Amino acid sequence: MFEKIDLKETFTELVRRASTELPGEVVEAIRAGRNVEDEGSLAQKALDTILTNIEMAGDSSAPLCQDTGTPVVWIKYPVGVSTRRLEEDFTEAVRRATELKYLRPNAVDTLSGRNTGDGTGRAIPFIHFEEWDGPGLEVRMILKGGGSENVGAQYKLPDTGLEAGRDLEGVRRVVLDAVVQAQGKGCAPGVLAICIGGDRVSSFEHSKEQLLRSLGDTNPVPELAELEERLLVEANELGIGPMGFGGKTTVLGVKIGFLDRIPACYFVTITYMCWADRRAIVQIDEEGGLTWLS
Amino acid sequence: MAELKLPVSEESIRNLEVGDFLELSGRMITGRDAAHKWLMEDFREDVAPYLKDSVIYHCGPVVNQKDDGSWEFVAAGPTTSIREEPYQADVIARYGLRGVIGKGGMADRTLTGLGRSGAVYLHAIGGAAQVLARAIPRVEKVFMLDEFGVPEALWVIDVERFPVVVTMDSHGGSLHKVVENGSKTKFDELLGRKG
Incomplete structure (x- = not known):
C-alpha cells in the first residue's frame, strides 16, 4: 500500500507549507490584535512588522522564522502500512527541506555539541503513529519553535x-x-x-x-x-x-x-x-490524491 | 526613526533611551550560545576587531551558499537573549561592544553592565526573519562555522536600515522591568491576592 506514491515529495511540501505560510485564522488573529493596539505604539509597530513578515515569507516561499523548530508529526495510517517506511520517508523529507532552505539545519548532537547538518537527529523529527479505519493517510505537523x-x-x-x-x-x-x-x-x-x-x-x-x-x-x-x-x-x-x-x-x-x-x-x-503558530495537515488517499486541511 | 551608523561612539550610545526606534547601518556580528561561552574562554584576537564599538546580534540564521562560494542570509530573526545573561556584561566589557541585539530582554547583571560600559540592549522583532534578512544585504565572513554549525557560528554581516527598539539603556532604564512589574500587579488582582 502506498508503494507507488512518492510520499517523500508530499512530506517535503507539507514541511514547506508549514515553514513559510501561517494558517489564515492565525493571521486574522494577529491583524485583529494590531487593530486594537494604540495607534503608533511599540505593540502596534511590532504587529505591523510581523504582518509584513508573514506576507514576505509567503511571497518568497521562505521560512517565517529562522528557528524552524522541531518538526512534531502525527500520522494516521490504515492497517498494513509500514510505519518504519513512513518514518524513513518523513525523515528524508526533513533532509530535503533542509537542503532547500525551508528548514534551518536545526539538530544538534547533545553530547558532542555538533550540528548534524541535515536537520535530522535523535527524535528529530518526532513522529507519533496511530492506526485508524480510514483507507488513506492523514499527516499533521507542527513546527515548534525553541x-x-x-x-x-x-x-x-x-x-x-x-x-x-x-x-x-x-x-x-x-x-x-x-x-x-x-x-x-x-x-x-x-x-x-x-x-x-x-x-x-x-x-x-x-x-x-x-x-x-x-x-x-x-x-x-x-x-x-x-x-x-x-x-x-x-x-x-x-x-x-x-x-x-x-x-x-x-x-x-x-x-x-x-x-x-x-x-x-x-x-x-x-x-x-509563538505567534508563528506553524502547522500543516494533509490527507493522502490510496491513489496519491491530496487534500490539504491546513 | 533615527539612523545609527556602526561602528558607534560611546557618547552616541549614552544619548539613547528606552523607547527609541533606530535603524542600524554598517557592520555587526552574530553570536549566540556557543559563541558567548567561547568568547569568554579566551580573548579571541581575530574576532575582537569586529566587536569593538559595534553590536552583537543574537541570531542563528538560515544561510545559503551561492555558486561562487559567497553566503547570503535567507532568514535571520533574533533568538532569546536571556540565555546569554551569565556572559553578556563580561563580553561587552572585554571586547568593547556598544550594544546587543536580541529579543525578550536581559536581566540585572547585563543592565548594570550596559551602564558601566556605555552600551544598550536593542530589541528586534522576534520571528520577523524575512523582514530582518532583507536588511542584511551582505555577509562578509564567518568564524567557527565548522565547529559550531550554521546557527551558532559568528557571522560578520553588513546591515542597512536594520530596525530595532531600545528596550534597555545605559541609564538603568528597562522596558522589560516596567512591563513585568505591571503584569505582576494585574496577576495578583486576577487571583484575588494582595500585591
Whole structure:
C-alpha cells in the first residue's frame, strides 16, 4: 500500500507549507490584535512588522522564522502500512527541506555539541503513529519553535504558592502564572496549548496536539470552552503585549485538552507556541490524491 | 526613526533611551550560545576587531551558499537573549561592544553592565526573519562555522536600515522591568491576592 506514491515529495511540501505560510485564522488573529493596539505604539509597530513578515515569507516561499523548530508529526495510517517506511520517508523529507532552505539545519548532537547538518537527529523529527479505519493517510505537523518551547511549563496541583487546587480554578491560576513567567520571551502574542491530567510525558504530548486545532474552533466540552475564553481575556489583561513591549495582545488563543490521571498526580501542562503558530495537515488517499486541511 | 551608523561612539550610545526606534547601518556580528561561552574562554584576537564599538546580534540564521562560494542570509530573526545573561556584561566589557541585539530582554547583571560600559540592549522583532534578512544585504565572513554549525557560528554581516527598539539603556532604564512589574500587579488582582 502506498508503494507507488512518492510520499517523500508530499512530506517535503507539507514541511514547506508549514515553514513559510501561517494558517489564515492565525493571521486574522494577529491583524485583529494590531487593530486594537494604540495607534503608533511599540505593540502596534511590532504587529505591523510581523504582518509584513508573514506576507514576505509567503511571497518568497521562505521560512517565517529562522528557528524552524522541531518538526512534531502525527500520522494516521490504515492497517498494513509500514510505519518504519513512513518514518524513513518523513525523515528524508526533513533532509530535503533542509537542503532547500525551508528548514534551518536545526539538530544538534547533545553530547558532542555538533550540528548534524541535515536537520535530522535523535527524535528529530518526532513522529507519533496511530492506526485508524480510514483507507488513506492523514499527516499533521507542527513546527515548534525553541524560544517558546523554553517558556512552556508543567505544574503539579495542588500548588500552595499559587493557591491552586485540583479543579479548573486551580488550572486557571497556574496558566496565568505561566503567562506572567513567560513575559515576551516566547515571542508573544502566543497560543497556549494546555493539557490537564496525564503523566508528565503524555501531558506534554497531548498539550502539543491542541496546536492542531483551528484557533477559531469551539471546545466540545462546555466547561473547557468557557475556561479557554476566560483565559484568553485575562491573559490579555496582563498587559505584556507583543514581544513583551506592553500592550493588549499577549495571547492569540487558548486550547485545552484533558487526559485521565492516577490518583497521586494532577498535572497541568502548558505548551507555549509563538505567534508563528506553524502547522500543516494533509490527507493522502490510496491513489496519491491530496487534500490539504491546513 | 533615527539612523545609527556602526561602528558607534560611546557618547552616541549614552544619548539613547528606552523607547527609541533606530535603524542600524554598517557592520555587526552574530553570536549566540556557543559563541558567548567561547568568547569568554579566551580573548579571541581575530574576532575582537569586529566587536569593538559595534553590536552583537543574537541570531542563528538560515544561510545559503551561492555558486561562487559567497553566503547570503535567507532568514535571520533574533533568538532569546536571556540565555546569554551569565556572559553578556563580561563580553561587552572585554571586547568593547556598544550594544546587543536580541529579543525578550536581559536581566540585572547585563543592565548594570550596559551602564558601566556605555552600551544598550536593542530589541528586534522576534520571528520577523524575512523582514530582518532583507536588511542584511551582505555577509562578509564567518568564524567557527565548522565547529559550531550554521546557527551558532559568528557571522560578520553588513546591515542597512536594520530596525530595532531600545528596550534597555545605559541609564538603568528597562522596558522589560516596567512591563513585568505591571503584569505582576494585574496577576495578583486576577487571583484575588494582595500585591
